[in-house]
Amino acid sequence: MAKNTGSSAFRRVDVDQFSEEKYEEEAVAEDEANGPNETDIQRILNEGRNFDALLHALNTAPLSTKNQLVKERVVQTVLKVLLTFKSNEIDVAVKSLDQPQLDLLMKYIYRGFEYPSDGSSAQLLTWHEKVFSVGGLGCIIRVLTDRKRV
Amino acid sequence: MPDAHSFGVDPITCYSWNKDQTQLALSVNNNEVQIQNFANGKWSLKNTLTDHTQRVTGIDWASKSNRIVTCAADRNAYVWVQESGKWSPTLVVLGITRAATCVKWSPMENKFAVGSGNRCVAVCSYDKENNWWTSKKIKKPIRSTVTCLDWHPNNYLIACGSTDFKARVYSAYIKEVDEKPAPSNWGTTNNFANLMGEFSSEAGGWVHGISFSASGNHLAWVAHDSSICVVDANHGLKLTIVKTEYLPFMDVIWINESSIIVAGYGCVPMRFNYKDSLTFVGKLDDADSKQQPGKVSAMAQFKAMDSRAATDVETTLNSTHQNTIVQLSVFAGGKERCTKLSSVGTDGQIVIWDIK
Numbered sequence: 002m003a004k005n006t007g008s009s010a011f012r013r014v015d016v017d018q019f020s021e022e023k024y025e026e027e028a029v030a031e032d033e034a035n036g037p038n039e040t041d042i043q044r045i046l047n048e049g050r051n052f053d054a055l056l057h058a059l060n061t062a063p064l065s066t067k068n069q070l071v072k073e074r075v076v077q078t079v080l081k082v083l084l085t086f087k088s089n090e091i092d093v094a095v096k097s098l099d100q101p102q103l104d105l106l107m108k109y110i111y112r113g114f115e116y117p118s119d120g121s122s123a124q125l126l127t128w129h130e131k132v133f134s135v136g137g138l139g140c141i142i143r144v145l146t147d148r149k150r151v
Numbered sequence: 152m153p154d155a156h157s158f159g160v161d162p163i164t165c166y167s168w169n170k171d172q173t174q175l176a177l178s179v180n181n182n183e184v185q186i187q188n189f190a191n192g193k194w195s196l197k198n199t200l201t202d203h204t205q206r207v208t209g210i211d212w213a214s215k216s217n218r219i220v221t222c223a224a225d226r227n228a229y230v231w232v233q234e235s236g237k238w239s240p241t242l243v244v245l246g247i248t249r250a251a252t253c254v255k256w257s258p259m260e261n262k263f264a265v266g267s268g269n270r271c272v273a274v275c276s277y278d279k280e281n282n283w284w285t286s287k288k289i290k291k292p293i294r295s296t297v298t299c300l301d302w303h304p305n306n307y308l309i310a311c312g313s314t315d316f317k318a319r320v321y322s323a324y325i326k327e328v329d330e331k332p333a334p335s336n337w338g339t340t341n342n343f344a345n346l347m348g349e350f351s352s353e354a355g356g357w358v359h360g361i362s363f364s365a366s367g368n369h370l371a372w373v374a375h376d377s378s379i380c381v382v383d384a385n386h387g388l389k390l391t392i393v394k395t396e397y398l399p400f401m402d403v404i405w406i407n408e409s410s411i412i413v414a415g416y417g418c419v420p421m422r423f424n425y426k427d428s429l430t431f432v433g434k435l436d437d438a439d440s441k442q443q444p445g446k447v448s449a450m451a452q453f454k455a456m457d458s459r460a461a462t463d464v465e466t467t468l469n470s471t472h473q474n475t476i477v478q479l480s481v482f483a484g485g486k487e488r489c490t491k492l493s494s495v496g497t498d499g500q501i502v503i504w505d506i507k
Contacts, residue, residue, distance in 0.1 A: 022270070024295055024315070100394060104354075137396025138417075139377035146376040148316070148355040 026148075036063040036075035046085055052094050054082045059102050064149040072151060080113045084124050095131045103136045104143045108151045111144050153436065153471045154503040156194065162497035164207060165478060170214035172482055176221075178207035179499065184221055186238065202229055202240045209254035209265070216260045222251035228265050228275070230284060243284040245273045253299050259306045261328050266297030272311050274323045274343075289321050289344040299360050299402075303367040307332045308347065310370050312358025318372045318380065320347040336368065336384040352378040352392050359415065360402035360479075365486035369425065371411050373400035379413055381425050393429040397421070402479040406489035406506055414476035414494055418468055420504060435492075435504050436470045474498035 017023065037058045045054040058079045063071050086094065098106065110132065113125050132140065158179060166177035174197070175187045184200040184207055205225035212219050219238065222228040226247050229240040245251065249268030256263045265273045265286075270293045273286040295315035302309050307324040322345040324332050338347040356376030363370050370382045377399045383389045400415035406422075412435065414420035422432040452465075467473060474497040482491035482503055492504045 104394070135396075138398050139394060139396040142375070142377045142399055143354055143356075143394065146354065146356040 035066075035071055037061040037078060039074075039078055042078055042082060046082065051082065051086050051090060052097070054085075055079075055094060055106075056102075058082055059098075059105050062105055062151060064105075064151065076109065076112045076151065077116070079109045080116060080121070083109070083113060083128055084118075084121055086124075086128075088124075088127055091128055091131050095128075095135055098135075100136075103132055104140055104147070105151070107132050107136060107140045108144050108147070112151055153505070154192075155471050155500050156502075157498075157500045158194075159499045161499055162474070163477065163495040163499060163501065165210045166480070166495050166501065167210045167212040167219070168480060168482065168493070169212050170217065174212075175501070176210050176212055176219055177495070177501075178210060178221075180206065182206055182223065182225075184210060184219075198238055200229075200231060200238055200240070203227065205250070208250065208252050211254050211256050211263065213256045213260040218256075218260070220254050220256060220263050222254040222265050224250035226250060226267075228254060228263075230263075241284065243275055243286065245275070245286050246288070247271065247273060249296075252297060255300055255302055257302045257306050257309075257323075258304050262306075262323065262325060264300055264302070264309055264311075264323060266300050266311055268296040270295055270297070270313075272297055272300060272309065272321070272323075274309070274325065276325045276328045278327070287325065287343060289323065291344070292346070292349075293319070298358055299372075301361050301363050301370075303335070303337070303363050304365065305332065305335055305367060307341065308335065308337055308367070310361050310363060310372075312361040312372050312374075314357045316355040316357065316374065317349055317351045318358050318361055318370070318382075319349045320370065321345065322347060337388070348382065348388055350380065350382055350388075350390055352376060352380050352394075354378065354394070356399065359400065360404075360413075362404050362411070362486075364405040364408055366408060369405070369408070371403050371405065371425075373403045373413055373415065375399045379403065379411070379423060379429060381411075381429060391425070391427075391429055393423070395431075401475060401477050402494075404479040404481065404489075404492070405486050406481070406484075406492065407487060412479060412492055412506075414479055416475050418470045418472040418474060418476060418496065420476065420479065420492070420494055435506075436472075471502050472496040472498055472500060 042054050110128050161179040164178050164180050178184050182203045186198040188195045188197050203223040205223050207223045209222045219231040228243040231238040231240050247267045247269040251265045251267045253266040262276045272289040275284045275286040278285045297311050297313050300311040309323040310320045312318045322341045324341050332341045354376045356374035358372050358374045361372040368384045378394045381391045398416035400413040403413045410424050412420050420435040423429050424432050476494045476496045478495050480493045481489050482493040484490035495501045
């Protein structure tokens with residue numbers, strides 16, 4: 002028999018890929034950004050400038066990259082910064098952030114919840130409460146709808 | 152005081168007033184269109200139009216020609232004409248293979264546009280020779296379901312919002328029925344389906360409602376990322392985005408050249424002013440603000456249950472609407488100087504608000 006009828010590889014073809022109606026995500030120019038340099042962050046934290054470390058992390062967030070490993074690493078770095086804050090410093094810090102930074106911070110707070118450690122959830126909940134009182138429900142909604150994930 | 156009327160427990164999906172707000176065409180989340188008479192604050196059901204076989208998604212009542220156009224998830228649209236008290240339908244062949252989502256008559260009522268899940272807008276006009284409505288489709292570059300649309304007062308520009316997170320302005324000039332269009336400050340090329348502008352609120356979020364101002368120089372839309380965007384054609388299509396702290400809005404409407412009303416999941420209509428930037432003015436619902444002190448918290452409720460054995464939990468909201476507001480419509484005054492506004496919600500209510 003000339004035809005190979007024994008192969009069932011055709012069953013593993015993803016037909017949805019060939020559908021005309023498949024929604025193509027907009028091709029955003031992939032940023033080579035790797036997020037904040039960890040040693041920099043550690044150095045700033047050691048100098049006791051918690052807020053500056055947070056600002057640096059937020060301003061260099063790797064939003065456009067598709068590299069999941071980079072994103073995971075940055076989440077851990079930001080989580081470390083968030084947990085270094087003392088509870089009374091959080092309020093002041095949140096009040097000095099502008100709206101895009103607040104939205105970004107809220108994204109990191111939710112990502113931080115995915116990696117619980119001793120006492121981290123309590124601290125993150127305090128962060129969440131403070132950011133929510135300024136950002137409101139819209140801030141949380143944008144964590145869910147924003148296409149640029151952290 | 153807002154004037155609230157209830158049509159039952161089912162959500163109101165879509166509605167449209169007739170020319171003098173004496174009749175209302177609405178659908179309560181089913182395949183029927185009810186024509187209700189509104190006289191002296193009382194409602195009476197006059198007709199029920201049942202030709203659609205699936206959920207009705209859009210209704211528009213043409214004020215001058217007194218025709219109703221309806222579209223539904225059954226991929227059809229009907230144009231209804233009233234003859235001696237009865238409404239008789241004419242099927243419009245849209246040629247779409249997915250549900251229709253919204254429909255609007257053009258300002259001169261010689262065309263109407265239907266948005267659909269087929270990633271296109273079908274612009275329909277009446278072909279006198281063959282005595283039927285034909286449609287032409289605007290497709291590129293819409294990449295997902297069209298959720299809302301609005302016509303520019305010049306009768307040939309149309310704006311549509313879609314679930315591909317973008318708002319677009321197109322030319323819907325059909326040479327068989329339209330006069331040659333004058334160039335507007337949205338663009339000069341006027342061929343059918345020409346894209347005049349494509350806008351996005353950056354973060355993304357489905358566009359839920361879109362509206363041109365009375366002059367057509369401003370375009371506002373609301374999206375699911377709780378944002379309100381305004382494009383100013385007087386200043387080179389300048390885009391202003393406001394990311395609000397409220398729950399997302401489902402509809403937006405201009406009440407004069409510099410103010411919009413937005414409403415949505417927050418159940419309360421809010422007013423924003425636009426003058427180079429968008430600023431929050433206030434909520435239309437006073438009842439909501441009375442709630443301020445002592446927010447009802449879960450802790451307080453459990454304490455009440457424990458100390459007073461109070462088993463019924465307060466579930467009513469302090470606002471007039473008890474659930475999401477779905478569609479806004481001008482009730483009196485037109486988009487230039489709206490004095491009254493109507494809103495419907497998934498709580499089955501229609502509320503008429505006074506605009507000061």
